Amino acid sequence: MMSSYWNALAAEAGITTSQIGMGATLLGKTMPQRTATYAQAFFPLSIGFERAGKIILQVDNKLTRNQFIAQRAMRSLSHNLLDLFDQVEQVCKRRYPDDRDFDRPSDSVHRDIVTILAGFATSGRYFHLDYLGGAQAPGGDAAAQWWDLVVAEVSQRHYGTARKMRDLKRAQMIDIAFDGVALVRDSLVNGKDIDTIEKAAVANMENDAIVPWCRMYVLQIARWLTRTLNELGHDGSADPDIPFFGDFVRGFNLDDKELRTRKTWTASQY
Template identity: 25%
Template structure:
């Protein structure tokens, strides 16, 4: 017979896995013309990431004290501050044996900007559009901010700039007989077919690299959870968490090319 904590543990792990998978899949489809994919990605991904990290904190308490925390606010003290949660997970990561530290969290200015934007989204900027509509002073548009602070720096790492000269020929042929009513990912207007072609290529690159970056952040937190759970006393009967997240616990070359993450 399973202990009473078994069901909520597996349900929480399953929910976190679902949210992360849905968020990453949506981010991989994201583009400037359909910002819903970015909003959906941020929403699902931040929920999943937060739940994995809070689950890891609860498991850490089990390892340290041989029992689950009795304080109902134990995992809630961080609120939705993903930056603080990731710092806490880094503390757990340092408790692992060196052989268990298979994955490291991405570092550098781009990763730091991504984590900051995601944390702000979880804490409040997810209501950006509602705030605009209801007259509340809004935060920055998270999609525009992502493309400015994460997407554009990622584009600078691209080895080859796509050739869109063919679109210039379309502009010359069509002239002013066509109206283009699109904006780029930052909200700036696109006024030509060349702009559209360039933004399409840029958007695809940013979506792929953003997904890879977020997948690596998730992989780091998941791996820390799994390794920390293995340090717990067997009498606690913790689930084998890897089975909920195996789609993300893979090497970079495979992770980067994934388009679906649902288990």
């Protein structure tokens, strides 16, 4: 019979991977003119990343000190993904110093992703309501930050000149076809005006091109967290309170191409 601690950790692992999978799926459905589509992805991603980090710290503490972290100490971590990931990184360096599979993904795109999700988790969830009351969140709306930082960098890296020119020509053709017929009054999530069919088409085509790459960078972080969790499960194989996490997390232990091309990430995969 499984212990109550085993059951609690297994339940958390299931919740964690389901949330990350949901966020990765919804990230592929973001629309550059619709802030809500980004929030739909950021909610589960921030929740899933936070819970993954906290499970790692709990299991490491149990294996190291033979006790779980007390509720008060765990709550003190709050929703700060930056501090939480720093602590997870220290666990990896201490336990697996020579294994590059446990190196934290930390190039500029990864850092921007975590910073944006951390801000969203701590204060950005209520950015628009807070703004109505006069508050200013650092950096502004998470969707705007995502477009200006993550999308801009990923686009520079992976939106090739040839495809960009093809998309521009297609957008211009669409604009010509609607000339004199369509009136466009819209904006990107960062507030930049969209007043022509061409601008709208270009934004959507760029988004289509880079969304798979954005998903890959996000899931590289998920892969690091779930690999660590999986390895801790192996380390705790003799502890009756520690589950074997492989059944929950193996769906993320994939190569970059698979992280980039798979569009739907459901709980049935874990």
